Amino acid sequence: MIIPKSHPRYVSLKTREQLVRGNRSGIVVPEGLIAHGRGEAFDYILGEKTGQSARNAITAAAALLLTARRPVISVNGNTAALVPGELVRLAQAVGGDVEVNLFHRGSDREKRIARTLRRFGASRVLGVGKDASSRVPRLASMRRQIDPSGIGDADVVLVPLEDGDRASALHRMGKKVIAVDLNPLSRTSRSANVTIVDNITRALPLLNREVRRLRRYDRKRLSRIVGSFNNEKNIVLAVKEITRYLDKWNGT
């Protein structure tokens, strides 16, 4: 489908098309299309913009990734279809790795996602097939299967577009979790250490830019940024941004 750039909903339609193509090529599960629709509904009431709450979280996330001993970027079907290059660039910029970790696990899809990430420059992709030989304790979903040298060893994990229970399970393992989720009220958003309430398509380029900016800072300064960030308060700010946006429509 060709979408004219002049269409008022060009970005949204282009993003949908990327996911549909990802579905046809075996990267995105049909459930991923539904998940995206859920996200889009929240994006709509955020004004389809990156707000101050997301910007605060992006700065904290960049500082956390730069101070991590072993940062790992978890990749699922939707994110591989939407922002493959940004995910690989981020892992490289923070000296980490990308790991395929799927809710609807399937060996063919894992390999396709890994191939996509390699095509976008990843020199190695963790978590594929037998490499995901460790388990996250007390996690029922297939997402429990992790690579011992990746998420298993990580101190900081970026988990974009989650399904809820893994963020708290990783937290119980003593790992710091960065979430990207358009729903500020989701379980993932509430249990992560840093929640970026924004569309992954806007948040990842901004996060990469922030990592490049903060790379000049020394460790002490980066730790201060992480220490002064309060996720609970920042989620409240995201909710306020939504209500403020909605208020514009009811004349208040």
Ligand code: PTJ
């Ligand atoms: O590829 P798999 O097998 O790992 O499956 C991936 C999906 C996304 C299908 C799976 O993780 C899932 O079912 O997720 P949920 O439970 O629907 O949660 C997805 C969350 O991501 C929801 O809170 C959405 O609001 C949010 N979301 C959807 N699209 C975006 C988004 N957040 C940021 N940017 C988006 N583009």
